[in-house]
Amino acid sequence: MTYGAPVEIWLLLVEEVEEGGEESKRNGVGVVLKEEFGRNVLEVKRVSDRVRSLKLETEGVMLNVVSGYAPQVGCDLEEKERFWSELDEVIENIPTGERVVIGADFNGHVGEGNTGDEEVIGKFGFKERDLEGQMVVEFAKRIDMAVVNTYFQKREEHKVTYKSGGRSTQVDYILCRRGSLKEISDCNVVVRESVARQHRMVVYRMSLMVCKRKRSKIEIEKKTKWWKLKKEECCEDFRQKLRQALGGQVVLPDDWETTAEVIRVTGRKVLGVSSGRRKEDKETWWWNEEV
Numbered sequence: 001m002t003y004g005a006p007v008e009i010w011l012l013l014v015e016e017v018e019e020g021g022e023e024s025k026r027n028g029v030g031v032v033l034k035e036e037f038g039r040n041v042l043e044v045k046r047v048s049d050r051v052r053s054l055k056l057e058t059e060g061v062m063l064n065v066v067s068g069y070a071p072q073v074g075c076d077l078e079e080k081e082r083f084w085s086e087l088d089e090v091i092e093n094i095p096t097g098e099r100v101v102i103g104a105d106f107n108g109h110v111g112e113g114n115t116g117d118e119e120v121i122g123k124f125g126f127k128e129r130d131l132e133g134q135m136v137v138e139f140a141k142r143i144d145m146a147v148v149n150t151y152f153q154k155r156e157e158h159k160v161t162y163k164s165g166g167r168s169t170q171v172d173y174i175l176c177r178r179g180s181l182k183e184i185s186d187c188n189v190v191v192r193e194s195v196a197r198q199h200r201m202v203v204y205r206m207s208l209m210v211c212k213r214k215r216s217k218i219e220i221e222k223k224t225k226w227w228k229l230k231k232e233e234c235c236e237d238f239r240q241k242l243r244q245a246l247g248g249q250v251v252l253p254d255d256w257e258t259t260a261e262v263i264r265v266t267g268r269k270v271l272g273v274s275s276g277r278r279k280e281d282k283e284t285w286w287w288n289e290e291v
Contacts, residue, residue, distance in 0.1 A: 029067040029104075051086045055098075061208050064094050068104030073132060080132075084139060091143045099208065102145070102175040105199070108132025109170060110147055117141075119178065122151035126159045126170035140175060148174040148187045148204055158189045164198040174204045183207055222273040224264065234271065242266045 027049040033041065033056070042062075043055040053066045068087055071079045087102075094100055111129030114121045120140040125147075129137070140147055149159070149170070161172035174187055187204040228234040245262050 027069050029069050031065055031067050045090075047086050047090055048082075050083050051090060053090050058208070062095075062098035063208070064098055064100045066090055066100065066102045066104075068102060068106070070104060070106045070108065070132070072107050073130075080135075084135065087139065088143070091145075099180055100145070100177055101204075101206070103172075103202070104175075105172050106132065106136045107171050108134075108136050110136055110150060110173070114150065120145065121147045124153045124159070125150045126156070136173065144178055145175045146178045146181055148176055148181070148184055149202065151181065151184075152187050154188060157191055161189055161200050161202055162198055163200065172199065172202050174202060176206070180206070183209065222275070224267045224273055225271045226267060228271045238266065238270045241270050 029050060029052045031052065031054045033054070037056060037058065040056040040058050041054060042057055043053075045053045047053065050069045050071075051066070052068075053064060055062065055064050057063075066087070068083070070083050091100065091102075109127060109130045110121055110125050110133040111127060112123075112125045114123050114125070117137055120137060136147065139145075156168075159170050160168040162169045176184060184204055184206045187202070190201040190203055229238060242263060245266050246259070
């Protein structure tokens, strides 16, 4: 089993807010996927107006992308609990062997430093943790995932995901399974690009090491070496062994199927069979490693 070249996938997780009209929705989330991976999408699920998931396959690797938009600080507790319950359910239904990436506006601050929480966050968060941020940390522990943003040391400008007036915060995060951290080479906030008002784009780079199986050698049917009958000594030996197998009869029996099987078995014993390996094409003998 060998490892192929890394497969790079770029994903943009977006949060949409629609207002106006009686049937409009307050919240909305989606996933924008690079066009060339569109045919790799296996499943899209809209869990609610705050949670959506997408499953795609590339080179045999299953990648699940979950987009979320947590209730704001002022929302009631019931709405917050509903959001975390929906997110828990999505992750629980994903097989453990598949990759998972969560990109969400969690409307919370996990804070700087990771004392006591080293297994799920790095040292490079932003400012102080609040109650909503603690819920993010507890969620990460519960599902054995890590907050990717906090593992990369960046300048303050490249940590801030939300900026309005004189207020700068970090509320948008990328989460992945702890075992997949080694596959992520960077996570950064793009300062000059805004996806929505006040929000900044968070970009992470993940390279999937694709495990490819070596092609097994094609087995060719083993064939009796009938060409040896051209040699008189082999031919005579074959006649004697065949006559013995037929009970000493000189004339072949009328039952051809039985007789043919006896001939085939005798031929394999006396003349031998080929190895069953594919021989190199004589027309391409010149195609070697040097060429």
